[in-house]
Amino acid sequence: MAMQLNDAALTHARGLLRRGEFIDDDRDDWSEHAPTTDQENDFIEENGLVEFAKWHLGEDTDKREDTKGRYHFPYGDFRTLHRCAVISGESRAGQYKHAEIEKSLKDLLDAIDRKAQLDG
Known part of the structure; x- marks a missing residue:
């Protein structure tokens, strides 16, 4: 597996954060908030793999x-x-030793927490 950072996705995530399009939820919420396979497939059908990426x-x-x-x-x-x-x-990237992705996620988390504190 040759895992690399998707720079376009990182730019997109930072844009969402800048515009305030984020949810300051808790660690364990992702199991409930993550899109289902059907939702992923619907998104791809409507928007294409480039947008999914x-x-x-x-x-x-x-x-x-x-x-x-x-x-x-x-x-x-x-x-x-x-x-x-x-x-x-971030946890999974660290577990599988994808250092660049782990660092990017850590930086994104820090930015979310700073913005949430400022907005809150």
Whole structure:
């Protein structure tokens, strides 16, 4: 598995945060907030894989670009950035030693927490 950071997705996530399009939820909420397989498939059908990819910070370059399985480490529900998804992804990236993705998620989490504190 050749996992790399998806720079376009990181740019998209930062844009969502700048615009305040995020949910300051708790660590364990991602199991409830994560899109279902059907929701993922519907999103791809309506928007295409390029848009789907923008919601995933990891990209397995061993997989073809036209496959859903190429994209990993989701950070939102196709509408908003979720703090719980970022926490979950950071943990998994660390577990699998994807250092660049882990650091990007950690930086994103810190930014979410700063913005939530300012907004709150």
